[in-house]
Amino acid sequence: MTLKYLLEKEFLQIKRNKFMPRMIFILPFVALALFPLVANFEVKDINLVVVDNDHSSFSARMVQKISSSGYFRLNKVSADYQTALYNIEQDDADVILEIAPGFEKNLMNFQPAGVLISTNTVNGMKGGLSSAYLSGIINDFSSEIRAEHLQNNSKLKANAIEIIPRYDYNPHLEYKYTMVPAILMMMLAMLSGFLPALNIVGEKEKGTIEQLNVTPVSKFTLILSKLIPYWVIGFIVLTICFLVAWMFYGMISAGGYLQIYLFAAVFVLAFSGLGLVISNYANTIQQAMFMMFFFVITFIFLSGLYTPVSSMPDWTQALSRISPLRYMIEVLRFIFLKGSNFFDLKWHFAALCGFAVLFNGWAVLSYRKTK
Amino acid sequence: MKQFLSFVRKEFHHIFRDRTTMAILLILPVLMLLLFGYAINTEVKNSKIAVYDPSNDSYTRAIIEKMDASEYFSVVKMLKNEQEMSEQFKNGEVKMVIAFSENFHENLLHTGDAQIALIADATDPNSAKSVVNYATAIIAGYQMESQHLQQIPFQINTQIKLLYNPQMKGAYNFVPGVMGMILMLICAMMTSISIAREKEMGTMEVLLVSPVKPAMLIIAKTIPYFFLSLINLTTILLISVFVLGVPVVGSLFWLLVLSLVYIFVNLSLGLVISSVVNNQQTALLISGMVLMLPVIMLSGLMFPIENMPVFFQWISQLIPAKWYIIGVKKIMIKGLGFSAIIPQLTVLSGMAVLLVAISIKKFKYRLE
Numbered sequence: 001m002t003l004k005y006l007l008e009k010e011f012l013q014i015k016r017n018k019f020m021p022r023m024i025f026i027l028p029f030v031a032l033a034l035f036p037l038v039a040n041f042e043v044k045d046i047n048l049v050v051v052d053n054d055h056s057s058f059s060a061r062m063v064q065k066i067s068s069s070g071y072f073r074l075n076k077v078s079a080d081y082q083t084a085l086y087n088i089e090q091d092d093a094d095v096i097l098e099i100a101p102g103f104e105k106n107l108m109n110f111q112p113a114g115v116l117i118s119t120n121t122v123n124g125m126k127g128g129l130s131s132a133y134l135s136g137i138i139n140d141f142s143s144e145i146r147a148e149h150l151q152n153n154s155k156l157k158a159n160a161i162e163i164i165p166r167y168d169y170n171p172h173l174e175y176k177y178t179m180v181p182a183i184l185m186m187m188l189a190m191l192s193g194f195l196p197a198l199n200i201v202g203e204k205e206k207g208t209i210e211q212l213n214v215t216p217v218s219k220f221t222l223i224l225s226k227l228i229p230y231w232v233i234g235f236i237v238l239t240i241c242f243l244v245a246w247m248f249y250g251m252i253s254a255g256g257y258l259q260i261y262l263f264a265a266v267f268v269l270a271f272s273g274l275g276l277v278i279s280n281y282a283n284t285i286q287q288a289m290f291m292m293f294f295f296v297i298t299f300i301f302l303s304g305l306y307t308p309v310s311s312m313p314d315w316t317q318a319l320s321r322i323s324p325l326r327y328m329i330e331v332l333r334f335i336f337l338k339g340s341n342f343f344d345l346k347w348h349f350a351a352l353c354g355f356a357v358l359f360n361g362w363a364v365l366s367y368r369k370t371k
Numbered sequence: 372m373k374q375f376l377s378f379v380r381k382e383f384h385h386i387f388r389d390r391t392t393m394a395i396l397l398i399l400p401v402l403m404l405l406l407f408g409y410a411i412n413t414e415v416k417n418s419k420i421a422v423y424d425p426s427n428d429s430y431t432r433a434i435i436e437k438m439d440a441s442e443y444f445s446v447v448k449m450l451k452n453e454q455e456m457s458e459q460f461k462n463g464e465v466k467m468v469i470a471f472s473e474n475f476h477e478n479l480l481h482t483g484d485a486q487i488a489l490i491a492d493a494t495d496p497n498s499a500k501s502v503v504n505y506a507t508a509i510i511a512g513y514q515m516e517s518q519h520l521q522q523i524p525f526q527i528n529t530q531i532k533l534l535y536n537p538q539m540k541g542a543y544n545f546v547p548g549v550m551g552m553i554l555m556l557i558c559a560m561m562t563s564i565s566i567a568r569e570k571e572m573g574t575m576e577v578l579l580v581s582p583v584k585p586a587m588l589i590i591a592k593t594i595p596y597f598f599l600s601l602i603n604l605t606t607i608l609l610i611s612v613f614v615l616g617v618p619v620v621g622s623l624f625w626l627l628v629l630s631l632v633y634i635f636v637n638l639s640l641g642l643v644i645s646s647v648v649n650n651q652q653t654a655l656l657i658s659g660m661v662l663m664l665p666v667i668m669l670s671g672l673m674f675p676i677e678n679m680p681v682f683f684q685w686i687s688q689l690i691p692a693k694w695y696i697i698g699v700k701k702i703m704i705k706g707l708g709f710s711a712i713i714p715q716l717t718v719l720s721g722m723a724v725l726l727v728a729i730s731i732k733k734f735k736y737r738l739e
Contacts, residue, residue: 017653019648023656089701116532165507298402345462
């Protein structure tokens with residue numbers, strides 16, 4: 001019964017704060033509606049500078065083939081390598097293709113002909129993929145002219161293995177499918193983490209915690225009353241996100257929503273618990289915010305939200321196992337995109353339950369009524 | 372002047388008295404840079420793959436062996452039938468399935484009708500593309516090898532030169548971004564509560580009745596945080612160079628100038644937030660959460676700006692971190708000089724002046 005009054009107090013406090021209710025509704029909506037458009041690692045429209053030292057019909061044909069491939073945008077034709085390099089320094093170009101003199105002559109004489117690809121690899125992923133695309137197109141070009149000139153020479157023709165790539169769950173390789181669950185997850189983690197972290201310490205700073213401490217309310221009930229509002233907020237955020245995903249991106253969960261709510265219920269409980277633990281230890285709002293900020297941002301980057309966990313070094317991979325976010329983001333991607341079911345993910349569920357018990361137990365134990 | 376100095380001293384007291392907060396402020400950036408410097412990486416290697424090989428002849432076995440031996444793949448499963456293929460991605464262990472057609476070697480030699488399907492889990496598109504690219508290259512390499520084709524006519528020798536980052540380290544791309552993010556959030560969060568706290572504590576009244584001018588008051592508030600940020604900047608740079616191995620190829624002097632201007636922009640951003648809101652909690656939520664999102668998403672820290680829709684490219688121009696990150700990359704990694712960062716320095720200085728002006732303008736003389 002006391003719980004009911006305590007909850008009434010908590011909800012009233014949230015409602016009376018001018019900023020908080022607006023944030024709970026507007027932030028996830030805006031973030032999920034806009035950010036998937038931005039979060040795009042796709043490598044396309046690579047700016048290319050060509051330094052053609054040969055000026056032959058072959059070199060012109062090859063450049064034509066490259067610029068019609070769709071990956072490259074032929075930005076400039078430079079007279080020499082130095083000017084081209086200057087373009088890269090100024091970020092006007094990403095790749096230089098230099099064609100050696102005598103390119104056509106060498107090819108016609110069955111001599112190897114040389115080209116040089118110089119890529120800007122400050123962004124390693126982009127640099128790697130663009131040089132791979134470019135050398136792939138050049139290879140195609142050489143097979144093309146080989147086929148033209150050696151039609152009758154069957155000795156040099158070889159049977160080729162046909163390689164058929166297939167991309168499951170996301171055949172057009174669109175980034176929104178990866179990013180909508182990621183951003184949804186980020187919103188859920190931020191709101192269910194930051195808000196409780198500021199709660200108890202806020203009462204400490206205002207001095208109202210004294211009044212709570214002198215009441216006969218048990219520690220357990222008190223923590224529960226602090227926890228339940230954020231649990232409700234978590235569900236609101238999740239629902240807003242699902243609606244936006246459906247309305248703006250036409251994305252519907254492949255594995256149903258009930259399962260996701262079940263996992264999310266445990267996740268929010270765990271993460272809000274962590275927020276409360278921090279709130280217990282912090283002396284000022286500022287400290288609480290900085291500590292929570294550290295955990296949220298570390299969890300976000302360690303959990304495979306933006307870069308794959310499997311690319312990390314072993315020790316950070318091990319570290320990511322103690323992040324509840326890692327389990328939840330996998331759950332979300334697997335259920336939402338691949339339609340996995342509860343039994344594929346039973347260990348994830350167990351891990352999340354473990355976190356929930358750990359953090360909330362800790363929150364109850366670390367709450368001190370007396371100094 | 373004396374009046375001003377005593378105000379600065381008061382602000383220093385505020386900070387030094389709270390030892391825990393100060394420790395957090397100094398240690399946090401170090402921890403974050405270390406974690407992210409190692410963790411943020413998009414390189415794809417050691418991907419687990421499953422193989423469906425109904426032919427099981429010498430040729431397919433050799434290809435599988437090649438795959439397993441490369442640094443990109445490790446074969447973890449041999450599938451017994453085609454039905455198993457569609458189940459592989461459900462628990463996320465396997466990144467790609469390789470399926471050979473039947474009688475592979477026979478057909479390759481006689482009819483030329485031999486296929487390999489590379490089925491990738493494309494919930495992460497670039498990783499999927501990378502694993503397919505690697506696998507294709509390995510298969511093609513093996514085919515060349517097995518046919519003993521050394522001298523093919525009409526061959527183009529492609530030489531690839533990797534500029535600035537020949538080892539393709541992820542850190543080169545992310546460290547400037549992480550620097551921008553950490554400095555922005557720490558600086559903005561530190562200052563954003565400074566005025567709001569005085570309002571909440573009630574000490575604002577005392578400041579308002581003092582004869583000091585608002586401009587003085589605001590500048591006095593930034594100075595101690597500016598010093599703290601300098602310490603942070605130093606530790607961040609030391610860690611980047613000596614621990615993460617990201618060099619400062621260009622001039623250290625201009626890197627510092629650029630960073631100081633950037634720090635000043637963020638401190639003034641914190642002040643603007645601080646003078647607009649009334650309590651610490653809101654100030655922190657705005658400087659922490661609301662600022663964090665655009666910085667992560669729009670500054671070019673994670674996602675290339677050139678991929679964004681035009682509208683967002685315009686918005687990204689408004690984000691100080693974007694200019695800073697570009698400037699840092701130019702100096703630290705490309706090794707360019709002062710003339711290359713003139714646009715970045717100009718924009719950041721402009722932002723600093725504008726933000727200080729706004730915070731002075733918005734500063735309220737009267738209590739409500």
